[in-house]
Amino acid sequence: MFYLCIRLITKHMDEITKIETVDQYDQLFGLETLHPLVNVIDFSKATKSVEYIRMNIGFYCLFLKDAKCGDLTYGRKNYDYQEGTVVCMAPGQVSGIDNRNRTAPRTKSIGVLFHPDLIRGTSLGQNIKNYTFFSYEVNEALHLSDQEREIVTDCIHKIRLELEHTIDKHSKQLIVRNIELLLDYCMRFYERQFITRNQANKDIVVKFEQLLDEYFQNQVAMTEGLPSVKYFADKACLSPDKERNRKNCTGIYPVPNYRTGQRKNTGRCSNCQPGSL
Numbered sequence: 001m002f003y004l005c006i007r008l009i010t011k012h013m014d015e016i017t018k019i020e021t022v023d024q025y026d027q028l029f030g031l032e033t034l035h036p037l038v039n040v041i042d043f044s045k046a047t048k049s050v051e052y053i054r055m056n057i058g059f060y061c062l063f064l065k066d067a068k069c070g071d072l073t074y075g076r077k078n079y080d081y082q083e084g085t086v087v088c089m090a091p092g093q094v095s096g097i098d099n100r101n102r103t104a105p106r107t108k109s110i111g112v113l114f115h116p117d118l119i120r121g122t123s124l125g126q127n128i129k130n131y132t133f134f135s136y137e138v139n140e141a142l143h144l145s146d147q148e149r150e151i152v153t154d155c156i157h158k159i160r161l162e163l164e165h166t167i168d169k170h171s172k173q174l175i176v177r178n179i180e181l182l183l184d185y186c187m188r189f190y191e192r193q194f195i196t197r198n199q200a201n202k203d204i205v206v207k208f209e210q211l212l213d214e215y216f217q218n219q220v221a222m223t224e225g226l227p228s229v230k231y232f233a234d235k236a237c238l239s240p241d242k243e244r245n246r247k248n249c250t251g252i253y254p255v256p257n258y259r260t261g262q263r264k265n266t267g268r269c270s271n272c273q274p275g276s277l
Contacts, residue, residue, distance in 0.1 A: 043111075
C-alpha cells in the first residue's frame with residue numbers, strides 16, 4: 001500500500017497542466033487580465049501562490065525576476081536564473097515551479113505574456129523564430145546590468161500603459177511594436193552576455209595553460225604524476241565540476257597533448273621519465 005501511495009504521489013507530481021491562454025495563467029496567480037491575448041503581470045499584486053506545478057504553456061512569456069522564487073524547471077532541466085534576470089519561454093514548452101521545500105517569497109517580478117494570435121500577420125510574427133532565447137537550448141537566464149534592467153522595465157511599463165489605454169485602431173500595432181522593441185533589446189543583451197562569457201572562457205583557458213607550464217617546469221610531475229582536475233580547479237578558483245565540464249580542460253586530454261607537444265619541440269618530454277608514456 002505504501003509503495004502504491006508513493007507511485008500515485010509521484011505520478012501526480014509529474015502531471016503536466018495545460019495553460020493554453022493568458023487568462024488561465026493570470027487566474028493561477030489571481031491576477032487581473034488586461035487583454036485576452038496579451039498581459040503585463042506584476043507578481044507583487046498576486047492574490048494566490050503556487051507551491052508546485054508543471055505546465056505546458058500556449059503563449060510566449062518574458063519575466064524580469066526580482067528574486068529567486070523557488071526552483072524553475074525548463075523542459076527536463078533546471079533553469080539557470082538569479083535575482084534580476086530575464087527568463088523567456090515559448091508556446092508548447094514545458095516549465096515548472098517548485099516551492100515545496102521553501103515558503104514562496106513575496107516578489108516584485110514583472111512579465112509580459114503574449115499569445116501567437118496577437119502577432120499573427122505582423123513583422124514580429126514573421127521574425128519570432130529569430131529570437132533564439134525562447135529556445136529550449138538556452139536554459140540560462142539573461143543576466144542584466146542596472147542600465148539594461150532599467151531599459152527592460154521601461155519597455156514592459158510602456159506595454160502596460162498601452163494595455164490600460166482605451167482600445168482604438170492603433171492599439172494592436174503599438175502593443176506589438178513595443179513587444180518587438182523589448183525583444184530586440186533582449187537579443188542585444190543576450191549577445192553581449194555570451195560575448196562576455198566567451199571572453200571569460202578564453203581567460204580560463206589561458207590560465208589553464210599557464211598552470212600547466214608551471215606544473216611541468218617546476219618538476220612537480222616527477223613526484224606527483226599528471227595533475228588532477230581538482231588541482232586546476234583549486235588554482236583557477238573554480239569548482240571541480242565546472243572545470244571538468246570544460247572541453248579540453250578535463251585533465252585527461254590536454255595534459256597528454258601538452259606532453260606530446262613538448263616531445264615534438266625537444267625530442268622527448270624533459271620533465272618525464274623515459275617510458276612513462
